[in-house]
Amino acid sequence: MILILLLHIIYGATFTISKILISYATPILVIGIRMTLAGFLLLGFSFFLDKNRIKYNFYTISNICALAFFGIFLPYALRYWSLKYLTVLKTSLIYNLSPFISFIFAYLFLNERISWKKIAGMTLGFLGVIPIIMAQSSAEESIKSFLFVSWAEIAMLVSVSSFCLGWVILKKFISKESISSFALNGRTMIIGGILSLITSCLFEQNLTIKDPVNFSFWLILIILMTNVTCFYLYSYLLKKYSATLISLGGLLAPLSAGFTSWILLGEKITIDSLASGIFIVIGFLIFYLDEIKSLQSPEN
Numbered sequence: 016m017i018l019i020l021l022l023h024i025i026y027g028a029t030f031t032i033s034k035i036l037i038s039y040a041t042p043i044l045v046i047g048i049r050m051t052l053a054g055f056l057l058l059g060f061s062f063f064l065d066k067n068r069i070k071y072n073f074y075t076i077s078n079i080c081a082l083a084f085f086g087i088f089l090p091y092a093l094r095y096w097s098l099k100y101l102t103v104l105k106t107s108l109i110y111n112l113s114p115f116i117s118f119i120f121a122y123l124f125l126n127e128r129i130s131w132k133k134i135a136g137m138t139l140g141f142l143g144v145i146p147i148i149m150a151q152s153s154a155e156e157s158i159k160s161f162l163f164v165s166w167a168e169i170a171m172l173v174s175v176s177s178f179c180l181g182w183v184i185l186k187k188f189i190s191k192e193s194i195s196s197f198a199l200n201g202r203t204m205i206i207g208g209i210l211s212l213i214t215s216c217l218f219e220q221n222l223t224i225k226d227p228v229n230f231s232f233w234l235i236l237i238i239l240m241t242n243v244t245c246f247y248l249y250s251y252l253l254k255k256y257s258a259t260l261i262s263l264g265g266l267l268a269p270l271s272a273g274f275t276s277w278i279l280l281g282e283k284i285t286i287d288s289l290a291s292g293i294f295i296v297i298g299f300l301i302f303y304l305d306e307i308k309s310l311q312s313p314e315n
Contacts, residue, residue: 019261022248025240027271030103030110031279032237033095039230042095043215044222049234050087050208053242057201060243069198078188079202086181087207092214093174100167103276104288107269109171111295117179124183132301139298186253196250204242269295 036045069075098106115136189199215222224230252261269292276282 018248019252019256022245022252022261023268024271026245027107027268028275029237029241029245030098030107030268030272031275032233032240034098034103034276034280035233036230036237037095037098039226039233040224041215041219041222042099043092043211043219045234046088046091046095047208047210047212047215049238049242050091050204050211052208052234053238054201054204054206054208056238057197057204057243057246061195061197061201064195064197069194069202075192075194078184078192079199080206081184082181082188082199083203083206083210085177085184087203088210088214090174090178090181091207092211093170093177097167097171097174100165101171102282103280104269104273104282104284106171107272108288108291108295109168110175111269112172113175113179115298116176117182120180120183121186124187132304136298136301139294139301142294142298182249182253185250189250189253196247200242200246200250 033045036049039045040048094106094110101109185199188194249261273282273284273288277284
């Protein structure tokens with residue numbers, strides 16, 4: 016359980032670093048550079064550390080491509096674009112819906128069981144997002160909205176959903192195939208990074224990097240924290256725990272994100288964010304206790 020908590024403490028801090036990175040370059044360009052470099056780094060680890068090599072067939076190739084799109088390209092491109100308009104804390108609170116969204120996908124694709132307590136927990140979790148969605152900053156108001164939800168918030172919700180779907184695909188894939196985390200993640204990141212670079216060239220303007228030295232420092236830091244440490248930990252933990260249980264540790268991500276954004280960016284913690292956090296925490300606890308109970312039942 017300590018590793019699950021450590022995973023999300025590190026991951027929460029990377030929201031702040033991501034916000035810093037997009038101040039130096041356009042969002043999708045940042046993702047393209049980050050994922051491509053990280054992918055080659057992981058392939059280097061795989062070459063020297065792994066004995067097993069990936070055996071390519073249609074099933075393997077299709078899953079790697081699906082993971083690259085739903086687990087890397089789509090969620091990160093949308094998240095980084097959202098960070099242009101949302102605060103770090105708000106982005107991380109929306110990300111904190113991942114346990115509930117993960118469970119929905121796990122229920123649909125992995126046949127995980129549902130209960131009324133989990134439904135109640137999910138309902139409270141989703142209600143918790145309403146206060147922060149209703150409170151929009153001037154940056155959000157600068158872009159159009161759909162009803163009372165800004166496009167940045169919609170993009171972030173799609174990002175979280177895609178990210179959760181990617182981990183469910185990974186869970187299904189690694190349960191059938193014995194593939195090294197370094198080898199698999201390296202390939203998916205390279206493909207996702209190349210897709211991001213192509214998208215950036217097609218749709219973004221002013222593809223330059225301000226202050227390359229500072230940009231490189233934060234880029235290397237986030238690669239080591241997320242692409243190496245977090246991805247390896249997540250893949251390792253998926254072999255022992257359910258995707259939903261691991262996502263539950265995401266409760267700590269907003270705390271880590273809020274603290275680091277306050278220190279590094281001077282972002283304030285608002286009453287709306289606190290109210291959302293309380294609702295999500297209550298929903299989390301209800302959901303978590305029922306998940307633990309089901310894992311401890313004799314049938315499991």
